[in-house]
Amino acid sequence: MIGREVAWRIFAAEYNSSRLEIKGEGERAPSYIVSPLGAMVNRVFLVGVLTDLENIGTGDEPLWKGRLQDPTGNFYISSGQYQPEATAALAKMEAPAFIAVVGKTRTYSPEEGTMYVSIRPEKVRVVEARERDHWVLETCKATLKRIDAMTDAKEMTAPTVDELVKLGHSPPLAEGVVKATGHYQDVDLGRYREMVVDALKFLLPEYQSELESEMPTELSQRPEEVEDEETAEAAEEEKEDKVLAIITSLDKSGKGAAWDEIVEEVKRLGMDRTALEEVTNSLLDKGLIYEPVLGRMKRI
């Protein structure tokens, strides 16, 4: 049976943390990205806020790059002349907007051992807030299913697809989980669980008002982050490590470290707000931190 690849529901924080790619052998064999929770992704369906959109190509050969934010981080999408339908749709769009994307996974490895993931859209549509909310809920449920499967796999000395299927997990997920447990060491399931809890709170007005009051206003006008993976240097990584340590130490409540407190802390390192933003954006990209709510940073 030549089945169509299912469109996975996955949050940006989990997707961007993926470091395992399974390349299909042969001409038409599909490739997959295996997430730390065992999602074996070839196609995704996502709904989020299109925060930036730019044509970095030309009029004749367009190449649209966009950033799509969900409650946990950002998806990067790029669409060129080989995606005529999505490219034409993007050309008519303007950020900010709620958009839905059906797309294929893409990876980029600037050097050995590093891997960045993005999305190549097949279909793009402007949608409404309620459709985004529905997606967030569905994605919470899908993430919890993966956490359950990973929890079961952790109980086994050598998890197998058969055993996981016997416990009621679907065969595709069981396969991904076995691959993930073989590749990722010590995935912190508790943190992913907290991420789901935060995403659920995001949907509920009673929590939202409480969280909004903590939100620093200037954050909404954050300057643009520049993707420039090639110039990543050792010095940058050192800064990232320091910021990561600060975020961890400030996150006493478990709700993430408040932005203002991070800014105060990094001043001692001689970093200003702009420099900090560069570092946190990079950490967001790498999937090492995420924003549970606007204005708070949390380690994954």
Add this chain to the structure above:
Amino acid sequence: MEKEELAPHVSEISRVLGSKVSEDQIEKELDTYLNLYRVSLETAKRSVVRKLGGDPNALNKGVQKKLSELSGSEQSVDLLVKVLSANRKEIEQNGEIRTLIYGLFADESGTMPYTAWDADRFPLERGQVLMVRNAYTKEWNGKPQLNLGTRATIESQSADAVKLPEGMDVPAYGPTTAKVAELLEGMNSVTLTAKILSVETRKIESQEGAKTLFSGMIADDTGRVQFSAWHDFNLKKDEVVQIRGAYVRSWRGIPQLNFGERAEVSRVKSPFPADLDLSKPKPRSIAELDAVGGAFDVLVAGIVVDVKKGSGLIQRCPQCNRLVQNKLCRLHGKVEGQYDLRIKAVVDDGAGSMTAVLNKDITEALVGINLEQAIKEARDAMDPEIIKERIEERLLAKPLEVRGNVISDDYGLMMIVSEARMFVPEVRADAANLLAELEGAQ
């Protein structure tokens, strides 16, 4: 090779030699070739036949095939199979009562019904793994059927010699109790408790003459399924029954329940909540449907992730209703096509995807355009594709709930939709419940 394993080959050689030589002598010769000189079985058999004055070419060629390769016209074929089911049946032949065994064989490639015409020579039992030699096939109802006749032999094999795809295998622990939603092609000895929603009788002609078939619909709290009872159990509408010893066959992926005279049917107290309407379609996930291959009248909810080619305003052949492309029907050549509207949407729930086919009436209601308007719009724009675009505009990336029968083919699951609605999901209550659950567990 042990003596028992030699037996079928000894009898085969004996047949070729026409009982000129005693089986003891054949066995001794064969044993020498095989166990002393260690030549291959094939060579040993040929040599023994030649030595004892027979024609080695009369030995069976021993063509081994997979079940899926059988055409229905094999005169002699060898197969490595697992016995999925074995049912005994007495028949009268020339005034004598004979027992035969019939059921289903399986290998990696699929399943096939068989008949072993002698229960004593072929003591088949469910779960056995066998090398069947010199079987023959015949076509019955347009499908090949396997027969074990006088020339056939069986040899027991180790249990792991046949590895069946998941879900096809015999249940390891005898009879299975199943719910309707769990019924799977090839299941045997199923115990099911369900309510009879309808039953009708039908006279059919079978090999053994006219028979009455009792068929209809039964349901439990997981869904509905069509049944065929090959024996009169005096089934009545609205009764709740427990059926033991049923088996499952599927038609285009839709599992159907069968039970014959060897099954037991008893009336039981309804285990279903009184207010549950069993005749309503039940919601199913696409992954569940994928696992069983199809289902009768179910509800599926998902996101429309694609609107396939061939959706929108199409033309059909007035004679055979096939799609007309470039004014050509595949069967009838150049025809004046008749306009029709339809949607082939890919519905995806995050764990599985299926194609949903929506006919004209459902398309009109869902998209808010009727056929006449669609024809006019397409003419005005001089492009029938604008109707497909309009459908995409309306459906793509939106939640859709569809109802219908789900069948499967080479391209996966397909639902013939009988009802469709776009729905606005209730998010907050669901999210609050889930959050409470998670925080309660922490």
